[in-house]
Each structure stands twice: as structure tokens, then as C-alpha cells.
Amino acid sequence: MAESYLIENGLVVDPSQNIDRVMRVLIHDGVVAALDPTDGFLPPDCIRIDARDCVVAPGLVDLGAELGEPGYEEDEEILSGAMAALAGGFTSIACSAYTDPPIDTAAAVEFVRQKAAKADKCRVHVIGCVSKGREGNELSEIGSLVEAGAVALSDAPRPLSNTALLRRALEYCLMFDKPIIDHPEVRSLTRGGVMHEGMTQLKLALAPIPAEAEDLATSRDLRMLETTGGKLHLSCISTEGSVELVRRNKARGVQVSVGIRVANLCMNDEKLLSFDSNLKVNPPLRSQEHIDNCLEAVDDGTIDVISAGHQPRSMEKKMQELDAAPFGATSLDTALSQLINDLILPGKLSWSRAIECMSTNPAKVLGLNAGSLAVGRPADLVLIDPKQQWTVSLGELHSRSQNTPLLGQPLTGRTRQVWVGGKLKYGGQ
Amino acid sequence: MSDSTEELLQLAEKWNHPHLLDLESLSAEDITVLLDTAETIIKATSGPESDRKLSLLRGKTIANLFFENSTRTKNSFSLAAKRMGADTIEFSSSGSSVAKGETFIDTAKTIEAMGIDGVVTRHSTPGTSHLLAQHLDCSVLNAGDGPHEHPTQGLLDILTIRQQRGSIDGLTVALVGDIAHSRTARSNIWGLKKLGAHVIVCGPATLVSKKWEQLGVEVSYSLDEILPKCDVLNLLRIQFERQATRPFPSVREYALLYAMNAERMKRSKEDILIMAPGPINRGVEITPEVADGPHSVILQQVSNGVAIRMAALWLLLNRSQTAQS
Numbered sequence: 001m002a003e004s005y006l007i008e009n010g011l012v013v014d015p016s017q018n019i020d021r022v023m024r025v026l027i028h029d030g031v032v033a034a035l036d037p038t039d040g041f042l043p044p045d046c047i048r049i050d051a052r053d054c055v056v057a058p059g060l061v062d063l064g065a066e067l068g069e070p071g072y073e074e075d076e077e078i079l080s081g082a083m084a085a086l087a088g089g090f091t092s093i094a095c096s097a098y099t100d101p102p103i104d105t106a107a108a109v110e111f112v113r114q115k116a117a118k119a120d121k122c123r124v125h126v127i128g129c130v131s132k133g134r135e136g137n138e139l140s141e142i143g144s145l146v147e148a149g150a151v152a153l154s155d156a157p158r159p160l161s162n163t164a165l166l167r168r169a170l171e172y173c174l175m176f177d178k179p180i181i182d183h184p185e186v187r188s189l190t191r192g193g194v195m196h197e198g199m200t201q202l203k204l205a206l207a208p209i210p211a212e213a214e215d216l217a218t219s220r221d222l223r224m225l226e227t228t229g230g231k232l233h234l235s236c237i238s239t240e241g242s243v244e245l246v247r248r249n250k251a252r253g254v255q256v257s258v259g260i261r262v263a264n265l266c267m268n269d270e271k272l273l274s275f276d277s278n279l280k281v282n283p284p285l286r287s288q289e290h291i292d293n294c295l296e297a298v299d300d301g302t303i304d305v306i307s308a309g310h311q312p313r314s315m316e317k318k319m320q321e322l323d324a325a326p327f328g329a330t331s332l333d334t335a336l337s338q339l340i341n342d343l344i345l346p347g348k349l350s351w352s353r354a355i356e357c358m359s360t361n362p363a364k365v366l367g368l369n370a371g372s373l374a375v376g377r378p379a380d381l382v383l384i385d386p387k388q389q390w391t392v393s394l395g396e397l398h399s400r401s402q403n404t405p406l407l408g409q410p411l412t413g414r415t416r417q418v419w420v421g422g423k424l425k426y427g428g429q
Numbered sequence: 430m431s432d433s434t435e436e437l438l439q440l441a442e443k444w445n446h447p448h449l450l451d452l453e454s455l456s457a458e459d460i461t462v463l464l465d466t467a468e469t470i471i472k473a474t475s476g477p478e479s480d481r482k483l484s485l486l487r488g489k490t491i492a493n494l495f496f497e498n499s500t501r502t503k504n505s506f507s508l509a510a511k512r513m514g515a516d517t518i519e520f521s522s523s524g525s526s527v528a529k530g531e532t533f534i535d536t537a538k539t540i541e542a543m544g545i546d547g548v549v550t551r552h553s554t555p556g557t558s559h560l561l562a563q564h565l566d567c568s569v570l571n572a573g574d575g576p577h578e579h580p581t582q583g584l585l586d587i588l589t590i591r592q593q594r595g596s597i598d599g600l601t602v603a604l605v606g607d608i609a610h611s612r613t614a615r616s617n618i619w620g621l622k623k624l625g626a627h628v629i630v631c632g633p634a635t636l637v638s639k640k641w642e643q644l645g646v647e648v649s650y651s652l653d654e655i656l657p658k659c660d661v662l663n664l665l666r667i668q669f670e671r672q673a674t675r676p677f678p679s680v681r682e683y684a685l686l687y688a689m690n691a692e693r694m695k696r697s698k699e700d701i702l703i704m705a706p707g708p709i710n711r712g713v714e715i716t717p718e719v720a721d722g723p724h725s726v727i728l729q730q731v732s733n734g735v736a737i738r739m740a741a742l743w744l745l746l747n748r749s750q751t752a753q754s
Contacts, residue, residue, distance in 0.1 A: 199643055203453070205555045205576035205615065275556030319532050321554035 004028040004043040005419070010051025010383065014058055015356035016372035025056055027379040030422035034375060051383055054416060057355045058371050059091025059380035061362040063259060064127060064156055064181060064235055065310035065332060067093075068400070069115060070108075071100025076312040076330075076400045078112065082121035084332040084398040086426040088308065089415040091380035092123040092363070092370050093332070097134060098157060104129035104140040106148035113149055122420055123380070125151040125366065130169045130180060136162050139169060146176045151366045154181035156235055157282065157311070157327070159217060161187055163224065170228040179231035179257075179365055184217035184242065185282070194322050196269040196284040204272060206322060209284045215241030222249045225256055233257045233365050236309060238264040238283035240293040247302045257365050258302070260294055261309030262335040266342040271405065277318050277325035278405040281309070295348060298357060305365060306357040308335035312401035330399040333392075334406050340386055340413025379422035388414040433473035437485065437743060440466045444744040448562045448569045451578040452619040460620055464588050466740035467733065474512070474736075483739070484514030489546040489746050494537055494561075495521045495572070496552040501707065502572050502582075505731075506549045509738035515746070518543070533557065534564050541565050547746050550574075568745040576610045576668075582706055583616025585737040587624065589730050590661055593702055598625030601658050603649075605687055606665035606714055607676075608637035613665055613706045618646055629655050632665075632687065635676035652687050656696050663704040664689055664714040680713055690716040694724065702726055 005027040012023045012035075019035075026034040028043055065085065068076030078095070085093045095112050097103040103112065109126045116124030128145030130153045132138045142153055153173060160166045160182045169180050190213045195201050197208030218237060222245060225232045237243065237258050246258050263281055268288045271279050279285060286294075297303045311328025318325050331338075336358070343349040363371025370380055390396065392406040417427035443462045452460065474481050491510045495503050503519075510517045520540060531539075537548060547568040550558050555577035562569040573579040591597055602621050608614045608630045621628050628646040630637050641648050649655045667683065677683050689703060703715070703725045711717050720727060 199640065202640055203615070203644070205578075205610075205612065275559045277560075316532065319534055321533060321552060321557050321560070323554040 003422070003424070004046040005049055005424070006042060006046050007049045007051050007056055007381070007383065010054045010056040011351075012056045012373065013351045013355045014373040015352050016058070016360045017374055019373070020352050025373060025381070027381070027419060027422050030379055032373050032375055032377050032379050035373070049383070049417070053385070053387060055351060055384040055386060057382050057384065058359045058373050059382045059418060059420065060089045060336060060358045061366070061368065061370055062090050062093040062308050062310065062332070063233065063305060063362045063365060064096045064154065064307065065093045066096045066098045066312060066328070067112070067124070068312065069099065070111065074314045078115040078124065079119040079121070080398060080400040081310070081312070081332065082116065082119045082124055084310075084330070085122045086418050087398045087415060088332045088334065089336045089382040089384060089418060090122055090308070090332060091382065091418060091420045092125060092368060094125045094127050094151060094366060096156060097127050097129045097154060102129050102134040103127065104132055104134065104145070106141070106144045109145055109148035109150050121425060123370075125368070127152045127154050127181065129153065130155045130160060131165060134158060136160065136165060139165070139172060142169070142172055142176065146178055150178070151368070152179045152181050152233070154235070156181055156183040159183045159185040159187060163220060166221070167224055167228060170225060170230045170232060174228070174230045177231070177367070179233045181233045181235050182221055183235050184214050184221055184237065186213045186216045189213035189216075192323070193284070194280060195272050196286045198269060198287045200269045200272060200287070206272070209282070211239040211241055211286065211290065214239045214283060215245065218242040218245050222246070222254055222256060226254050231255070233259065235259050235307065236261050236264065236283050237303070238286050238290060238294065240290050243293050243297040243302055247297065250302065257304045257361070259305035259307045259362075260298065260303050261307055262331065262339050263309060263329060265291060265294060265298070265306065266338050267405070275322060276405055277320065277322055278329055278403045280322055280325055280327055281311070281329050282327040295343075298349065299353065304357065304361045306339065306354070307362070308332050312399050313403045314401055315403070318403045328403065329405060330397070330401045330403050333397045333399055334404060334411070336384070336415060337390070337411040337413050338406065340384070341411040345386065345412060379419050381419045382415055383417040383427070384413065385416045386413045388412070388416070390414055431473070433469055434485065436469050437466065440469065441744055441747045447745070449580055449741050449745060450558050450562060450569065450571045452580045452583050452616045453578065455623070457623040460584070460587070460623060463584055463737065463740055463744065464591060466744060467584070467588055467736040470739050470743070471736045482512050482514060485743060486510070486746055487514040489515040490518065490544060491515050491547045491549060491742065492518050492520060492540050492545045494540065494548055494550040496533060496550070496557070497573070499551055499572070502551065505734045506572060506738050509735050509742060512735070513739050513742055515742065534560065537561050537565060541567055547742065570741055570745060573612050576612050576615070578616045579612040580616050581734065581737050581741055582613045583620040584741075585730055585733040586613070586617055586663060586704060586706065587620050588733045588737055589704065589726050590702065592729070592733075593726060594660070597621060600660040601627045601629065602661040602663065603629040603631050603655055603659045604663050604665060605631045605652060606636070607667050608632050608641065608665070610636070610668045611665050617663060618644060622646070629659070631655055633677050633683070652693070653696070656693060657698070659701060660698060661702045661704060662689060663706070664709075665706065666708065666710055667713060684713055688712070688714055688716060689719045691718050694719060694722070704730060706730070
């Protein structure tokens with residue numbers, strides 16, 4: 001018989017219903033059975049969870065986590081990645097097509113789905129490649145990928161550099177109502193680049209990644225979307241220029257959704273003064289001016305989604321000179337905590353906006369039945385203790401890789417418990 | 430104990446850094462200690478009676494880890510170590526060590542495990558010496574990390590100016606050429622500014638941008654404009670190897686705009702100092718009659734290089750000696 005839980009005394013934050021107050025949530029039969037039920041309504045064997053001083057929210061949804069399998073098992077496996085996701089408060093993640101071989105066939109989609117089912121942690125959805133081999137030349141068999149269960153199409157972290165292909169993909173996807181996810185970047189301007197072009201970069205003399213490389217690609221993507229219609233999500237914008245372009249285009253009615261990574265909201269380029277290769281991420285950590293603009297854009301709704309940007313890389317790959325070290329940081333474990341610690345607790349971001357950007361909106365982008373605690377919806381919930389203090393250390397991370405710039409850093413705020421489909425998947429009772 | 434040894438020990442007392450990675454993080458006092466140490470070493474080793482060797486670092490072993498081609502700097506460091514009485518081991522790898530399946534950090538750790546007191550390192554990527562300093566227990570001395578910094582080059586340039594002029598304070602020093610890709614420029618800027626100089630960076634707009642003004646330097650695209658007010662010109666080599674797209678149309682045009690030649694010498698201050706970190710491209714940034722002329726201190730820079738490196742090794746390794754005892 002399915003377990004029932006009554007989560008009480010917690011601050012329920014559910015932007016999908018404009019809820020932001022202390023109330024009771026009843027989980028029964030795998031779904032949200034009732035909000036603020038009377039005692040007479042409770043099942044007799046209902047387990048009571050005291051959520052005093054905690055936040056109860058729909059489980060977080062991530063739009064593109066690299067899970068390593070197949071091909072990069074030294075970085076991550078679906079099991080370890082899904083475990084890291086749970087620990088970070090995510091109940092649904094979309095697995096990036098950055099695998100070897102890439103996820104460009106129905107069989108590859110099926111492989112990930114089976115592995116995820118076997119892992120039995122959070123829900124794992126699959127992103128298929130836009131192009132065959134993720135090479136950016138010919139369309140992959142998008143129809144077959146969607147048939148097999150792909151929820152979106154993307155070549156990320158590789159940008160869709162070929163504009164003709166982008167156009168074809170947007171047009172072709174009109175038949176399937178699935179979003180194309182692009183990482184906006186003009187590669188000819190960023191080749192060899194290590195960090196954001198600016199004063200810190202000028203001092204350190206590391207190869208530059210100019211903000212314009214993102215602005216130009218964002219501009220092109222938006223223009224193309226306006227022509228074709230369809231669904232386009234820009235996975236990770238990070239510049240003042242991109243924000244302005246998106247804001248203007250949304251005002252004109254262009255139906256685009258855009259995301260930003262937690263790292264690009266919480267850390268600026270001056271961090272690179274330590275030369276820590278774990279800070280080598282793409283989009284690069286920008287200057288504070290860009291960050292302030294992006295924060296404003298999260299606040300005013302220009303930016304829809306905040307994502308973890310999970311890119312695990314094994315120690316041996318990262319323990320290299322900055323030129324040679326690959327981009328990426330492992331972040332499913334820490335994204336929510338970093339956001340709470342750096343933005344929510346200092347009052348720069350509200351809980352409801354944070355949950356909207358990390359749960360409600362990403363679920364909408366992928367068309368998932370998630371991101372809401374409305375009665376009858378799947379009971380995917382996260383219980384967050386905003387006061388819990390912890391220190392990011394190797395033993396605390398569930399990801400197979402430890403490439404995080406946060407190692408050794410104390411954070412306040414952490415996932416306490418996670419339910420997926422009404423089952424308690426993380427944290428004891 | 431000789432007077433100079435006594436003096437060197439006193440100078441070492443004033444030094445408290447385990448590594449020499451850049452000039453940006455040093456204070457004016459730190460830089461002065463390094464310059465004074467080099468002067469003391471020069472005095473002690475250059476008299477007609479004196480031995481060129483000091484032997485103060487006898488028993489110490491220094492590894493030269495060069496992951497980028499170098500002849501001049503590497504020889505200068507080797508000689509400096511030998512003149513201080515230390516043993517050296519040489520490691521060169523022009524390609525990436527990763528190609529052999531080993532990270533450069535592992536390479537360095539392997540060599541450190543042989544019983545090394547100090548590592549002198551050069552690499553094409555900025556920050557590599559900082560990374561080594563984080564991973565190794567011994568002292569690390571940066572002999573050039575890509576276009577980022579080359580602290581001993583900055584120091585030897587500054588020492589040369591100080592020998593000629595007595596002080597740096599109030600001088601106008603122009604760095605001319607490929608500023609963007611120059612570690613020498615960055616180290617010179619930090620060092621010179623801390624000691625009170627007015628620094629001008631001058632070169633084609635593709636190799637120096639107005640952004641550099643935020644470092645507290647003057648930016649100029651015209652050598653002819655700044656020439657009359659310069660006390661020192663440091664002519665940087667064009668780093669052809671560091672550039673993806675060519676930053677100027679031709680060498681001929683570069684020379685036309687920026688080469689220091691006899692005609693430009695006439696329009697300079699009478700006591701102008703001409704410097705070049707080398708290797709020099711004769712006919713590009715400097716013509717032979719200027720390079721070999723009376724205002725040129727290029728060879729003095731080279732000999733000062735050995736003294737500065739002896740000084741740096743002394744301050745770093747003497748320190749570790751006292752720390753251990």
C-alpha cells in the first residue's frame with residue numbers, strides 16, 4: 001500500500017498556484033491529495049512530517065544535466081548524477097545529449113531511460129541531439145527520438161552554429177511541439193578562450209571569451225525564431241546584451257524562454273584570480289555588471305529558468321593548466337544551496353521567484369507534469385531547510401566528480417527531504 | 430662571515446614570501462628588498478679580487494621546469510643557481526605533458542619528490558606557477574606564465590633603470606610594442622608603478638586597448654607623440670607566435686610606426702635609456718645603430734638578469750632554510 005505523508009508547519013511556496021504561506025500538504029497515492037486538509041480527511045496511517053522553519057516546494061526541474069553515460073563514465077553515471085540531483089532538491093532532470101556516442105538514436109534514448117529506471121532516484125528525461133552525431137550538419141531523426149521519449153532537442157554544450165540547420169530544426173520541430181535548446185555562442189569569437197573578456201582577464205592574460213560572442217548568437221537565434229515560430233529555449237544566457245535582446249523581443253511577442261546558470265548569478269570573474277580550473281565554465285563567470293543585469297532580468301521575468309548547469313569532469317581532466325582543462329563544474333549537489341546562500345538569504349531573490357525559475361518554469365518549457373503542488377499532481381516535493389549550515393566537501397557530494405569551485409566553502413541552506421511520485425527518495429523521516 | 434653575507438642575511442629577514450609568482454601582489458618594500466639583494470650580490474661578485482660564486486645555497490637543489498621553449502631565461506636561471514652554489518636539474522618539455530598521459534602537476538610533483546628545494550617554472554598558460562605553488566611544498570619561482578607575468582624580467586628591467594638613474598620615482602617609462610601578449614609589460618607595469626614611475630603603454634590599437642588605462646597607465650598609439658617626454662623606452666618584441674590573426678598589416682608598417690631608429694633618437698631626451706627584454710628583432714622594433722648605441726642598456730639588462738635571479742633564489746630558499754631549522 002502506498003505511503004501517505006502529511007507535511008505540516010512548513011512554508012509552502014508554489015508559484016503555480018500563487019501560494020506562499022504556512023499550510024499542510026497531504027501526499028497520498030503518489031499525488032498531492034489535499035492542501036490544508038482537515039484531520040478527519042487524513043488516512044489513518046499517515047506519516048506526519050514537521051516542516052517547521054522549512055520551505056516546502058514542488059521538486060526542482062533541471063533542463064540539461066550531463067550524466068556521463070554512455071561514454072564519459074569517468075565523469076558521471078546516471079545513478080550518481082540522479083543521486084546528486086535528489087540531494088540538490090531536483091525531482092526531474094533532463095539528461096543532456098553530451099554523451100559518447102551522442103543521444104541521436106531512439107536506442108540511445110531508450111538506454112538512458114532504462115538506466116534511469118534502474119537507478120530509481122529522480123525522474124530522468126532525455127534530450128536528443130538536434131544533429132546527427134551532435135556534429136551540427138544534418139538533422140538527426142527527431143521524429144524517432146521524440147517517439148522514443150525525448151522531451152527536447154539540443155546539441156549543447158555545443159552551440160547550433162549552422163544557422164541553416166537551426167532554421168530547419170525549428171521548422172521541423174513544429175510537428176512535434178518539442179523545444180530546441182541552444183547554447184548561444186559564436187564559436188569563432190571564443191575559440192581558445194578561458195574566461196570572460198574584461199579587466200580581470202586583461203590582468204591575468206588568459207585567453208578571452210567576449211560577451212559579444214553570446215550577444216550575437218542570441219540575436220541570431222531570436223531573429224530566426226521570429227521567422228519560423230516554434231519553441232526555442234536558450235539554455236544559458238549570461239550577458240547584459242543577451243538580457244536586453246530577450247527583453248525587447250519578448251515585449252514584441254517573440255515566444256522564447258531563456259535560462260541562466262546558478263554559477264552565472266552567484267560568482268563573478270574576479271574569482272579566477274585563484275586560477276582554479278573548476279571556475280573555468282562556459283558561459284564564463286562574467287563581471288559584476290553583467291551579473292547585476294541578469295539578476296534584474298530574473299526578477300522582472302525576462303529570464304525564465306535558473307539551471308544547475310551540471311557538467312561533471314573527472315579530477316584528471318581538471319587538474320591541468322587552464323588552457324587544457326575542459327569547461328564545466330559539477331553542480332546538481334550544490335546549485336540550490338548556493339542560490340539560497342548567495343541570493344535568497346541576502347534578500348536578492350525571493351523564494352517564490354526562485355522556485356518559479358527552478359521548478360514551475362522549467363517544467364513548462366519541457367511540457368512536464370511537474371513543477372506544481374496543485375491537488376492531483378504527482379507528489380514531487382522538496383523540503384528545504386534554509387538554516388542548515390554545511391561545508392561543501394568531497395564526502396558530501398554525490399556526483400562522481402568533484403570539480404566544484406565551492407569545495408571547502410560553508411553554505412547555509414540545504415535540501416532536507418525529497419519525494420518523487422509520493423515516495424520519500426532522499427532524507428530520512 | 431663576510432660583510433656581504435651579513436648584509437644578505439639581513440635582507441632575507443625582510444622577505445616573507447614562500448614563492449615569487451608575480452609583481453602584482455608584491456609591495457614596494459618587497460621589490461626594493463629584491464633590488465637591494467641583487468645590488469649586494471653584484472657588489473660581492475664583481476670586484477677584481479672576488480669570486481663570482483657565493484656558495485650560499487650549497488646543498489640546495491633547484492629544478493628548472495620549462496614547459497615552453499627558452500634559452501636565455503633558462504640559462505640565466507641555471508647560471509644564477511650555480512653561482513649561488515646550488516645544484517640544478519633541468520626538465521624541458523616543449524609539448525604538453527598531457528600528451529604523455531601525465532598532467533604537468535604530476536610531472537612537477539614527481540620531480541619535487543627527488544628532493545627539490547625550489548622550482549623555477551615556465552609555461553605557456555597563465556597561472557600555471559600559481560597552480561604549482563598550490564600543489565607543491567617547495568618554493569616556486571615563475572619564469573614566465575604565458576602572457577601573464579615574468580617577475581624576474583620586470584625586476585631586472587627596474588634594476589637597470591635604478592642603476593642608471595638612482596631612483597624610479599618620477600620617471601616616465603614607456604613600454605612599446607605588443608602589450609596585449611606581453612608578460613614583460615604586465616610585470617613592468619606593476620613594479621614600476623609601485624615604485625612611483627609614470628608608465629606609458631604604446632603600440633598599435635590591436636595590441637593595446639584603452640582598457641589598460643584602468644591599470645593606472647597612459648595609453649598611446651603614437652610613439653612620436655610620447656617620445657619627447659620619455660626617460661626610458663622599453664621596446665618589447667612582437668610575439669608573432671602568440672597571435673591568432675595578424676594584428677598589423679606588415680612588419681614594414683610596424684617598423685615605420687614604432688621602430689626606434691636614429692631619426693627618432695634625435696627627437697628623444699638627451700639621456701634617454703633604450704631597453705629591450707630580448708630577444709630583439711633587429712630592424713623591427715629597434716635598428717642596429719640604436720641597439721648598439723650609447724643609450725642602449727640591453728646587455729646590462731642581461732647581466733642584471735643573473736643577479737636578480739640569484740637574489741630571488743637566495744630570498745626564497747634561504748627563507749625555507751630558516752623555516753625548517
